[in-house]
Amino acid sequence: MQTRTLGRTGPAVSALGLGAMGMSGAYGAADRTESIATVHAALEAGVTLIDTGDFYAMGHNELLLAEALHGRDRDSYALSVKFGMLRGPGHEFGGTDARPEAVKNFLAYSLTRLGTDHIDIYRPARLDPTVPIEETVGAIAEMIDAGHVRHVGLSEVDAATIRRAHAVHPIADLQIEYSLLSRAVEADILPTLRELGIGLTAYGVLSRGLISGHWSTDRAAPGDIRGSSPRFSSGNVEHNLALVEALRRVAEAKGCTVAQLAIAWVAAQGSDVGDIVPLVGARTRERLAEALPAVELDLTADDLAEIEKAVPAGAARGDRYPPAFMPTLGAGN
Secondary structure: OOEEEOOOOOOEEEOOEEEOHHHHOEEEOOOHHHHHHHHHHHHHOOOOEEEEEOOOOOOHHHHHHHHHHOOOOHHHOEEEEEEOEEEOOOOOEEEEOOOHHHHHHHHHHHHHHHOOOOEEEEEEOOOOOOOOHHHHHHHHHHHHHOOOEEEEEEEOOOHHHHHHHHHHOOEEEEEEEOEOOEOHHHOOHHHHHHHHOOEEEEEOOOOOOOOOOOOOOOOOOOOEHHHHOHHHOOOHHHHHHHHHHHHHHHHHHHOOOHHHHHHHHHHHOOOOOOOEEEEEOOOOHHHHHHHHHHHHOOOOHHHHHHHHHHOOOOOOOOOOOOOOOHHHOOOOO
16 A cells, blocks of 8 residues: 655655545444445555544444454554534534534544544534634644644635645644545635645545446435435436546546546646545455555556546536535635
């Protein structure tokens, strides 16, 4: 497994990371045994970056990872944890809390659930509009000084917020959605990250399975958040799947799968120093095994041109989040 260093100050991690959200029911029922086996398979394949959030099924995901990582050398993997999204007992979202006292409270619970003494990269999941980002980052910096956190990360914020946060404490990476269907980061955010020496961990590289090559129009099961996603809605999904078929023709010519091509495209957008690390949300060993070869896939200039022709920037139909969530994002679609 190749490695990348997240920015000028971040940790060295695997060139492909594992996003664990789907293992806690976000996309419908998940198999606990298979989820743990998938984490083990990822570690054995050299994946060292594992991403979670304390609000993923209200702590379930952290407890699952604690079980999967039990007995492993703590220095053999890096944990990226998002915090601050408030949830209700009906699983509804209730805003964001990134006050300094909340930072420390959320961290204490995460450390306990994960069964560890430190988090490698700790980040607010969304910008709290009532709290200056300087205060939130300052609180995380205090936790670094105390030995409970190693690096500060950000998630889904705009270029101006990145600059303000970085002025308080060096930022290791920004986690944000980036895929063939979601390219808003390219305008202002990606250039800002490169100017400041901050890495990017890209989630949603397969657009929640939409461009995996495995999705069909009738796939959203009960409890699957994709059932409320505009890009998966009737009228939009058919258009978006037509883009996938165009991408499939490029993949077949390249001798790879659609998913591998889509992941490799994101990785290829990194600079010569490899400042972009794709996160794959594999819930099974089968999907993980398909994703792993993507980081070794060499895309030529001609390949990239064919991919761009198949899925031009802005070609997707529908927002990447439901209407209520779009204002919380630092970049558009």
